Amino acid sequence: MTAGRQTPQPRRGRPGYDLESLLAVAVKLFNERGYDGTSMEDLSRKLGITKSAIYHHVPSKQELLRLAINRALDGLFAVADETKARHEPAVRRLEHLVRGSVRVLVDELPFVTLLLRVRGNTKVERDALARRKEFDRLVTELVAQAVRDGDLRQDIDPAVTGRLLFGTVNSLIEWYKPRGGVGAEQLADAVIATSFNGLLTHDGAGDRAAG
Amino acid sequence: MTAGRQTPQPRRGRPGYDLESLLAVAVKLFNERGYDGTSMEDLSRKLGITKSAIYHHVPSKQELLRLAINRALDGLFAVADETKARHEPAVRRLEHLVRGSVRVLVDELPFVTLLLRVRGNTKVERDALARRKEFDRLVTELVAQAVRDGDLRQDIDPAVTGRLLFGTVNSLIEWYKPRGGVGAEQLADAVIATSFNGLLTHDGAGDRAAG
Known part of the structure; x- marks a missing residue:
């Protein structure tokens, strides 16, 4: 050799x-x-x-930030575009968006972490916040449509529902470790199951906990 | 005048x-x-x-950090102590802990925000992270007990369930505005309803979305 x-x-x-x-x-x-x-x-x-x-x-520190943040945003918007193109009820498209977002988060963890911590002091950061808002709007629209379809609970403002749902997804950056044993699909399953169906078993426990 | x-x-x-x-x-x-x-x-x-x-x-910047972080932690542990003292099924105690945590978050928003962003570079920060871990352990224990009681779904690791649940709670710091119209109790209701009972209406939508 x-x-x-x-x-x-x-x-x-x-x-x-x-x-x-x-x-x-x-x-x-x-x-x-x-x-x-x-x-x-x-x-x-x-x-x-x-x-x-x-x-x-690379010409500047800000360009490094822009490249990094766009890595995360491009991943999330690729999922959003797929979601829009699906001919399915809104509740299933929402599920697809959550599942895809978890996958992007797991695959691009440091980039998504950076994106979610952006505070908006520079043009790059303000642009990123604007794209995040656009993503949030899509989520709210999907939730609102699913509520109209009778598939999602209507007692909570769709914008709040959307924020709680993606709050759960985004909170993964705080604890998820790629080598920790739980893979992206398993994690997505857990998020979908708990968020959509709830933590309670549905054999009467609902009477015990919050109605 | x-x-x-x-x-x-x-x-x-x-x-x-x-x-x-x-x-x-x-x-x-x-x-x-x-x-x-x-x-x-x-x-x-x-x-x-x-x-x-x-x-x-105040003798130092670190002392300011300690005072601020302890404001948040003391609030959360006061709720945790109440929770422990309640003679109720674990699922209801968990609900109490979530509700109380949302209240602390709303009442002490800047302090809880600071706590949740702590990264652990100083002794004060490491101590805070240790107390957060203690809080997480309590959450995991409650979830595990509620699973054994048959009240919470058993298909997900209790530590993951606890993290998803408090991930939802903690994510409130990213968007909740005290003057935005939604009060602490209404917010807590929304978190409890969506987390425990799920986003889906339970009249068959479950067949459409994740099983």
């Missing part, structure tokens, strides 16, 4: 960063220290390369 | 901060910029008082 010739180099060590691996490290730092709290200096130290080597890949 | 004599001074402007009003401003800043991203200098500028005037009330 000759010394690593033709063997792909592992993506560690100094050189050999491409935009993708650089982005992964940047997102990790942003999540740990906050976007505002991370300088290009911090990033260059963490990567073990010079700042100008970073600027070779 | 004489010039404001005997009229209570509003708590703005320079002097007249007590620990409580100082803490409120500090928590607001911590939530906006992050704890690490807020210096005592920033705080003194925001308050319009000198740093030594701040140190008259």
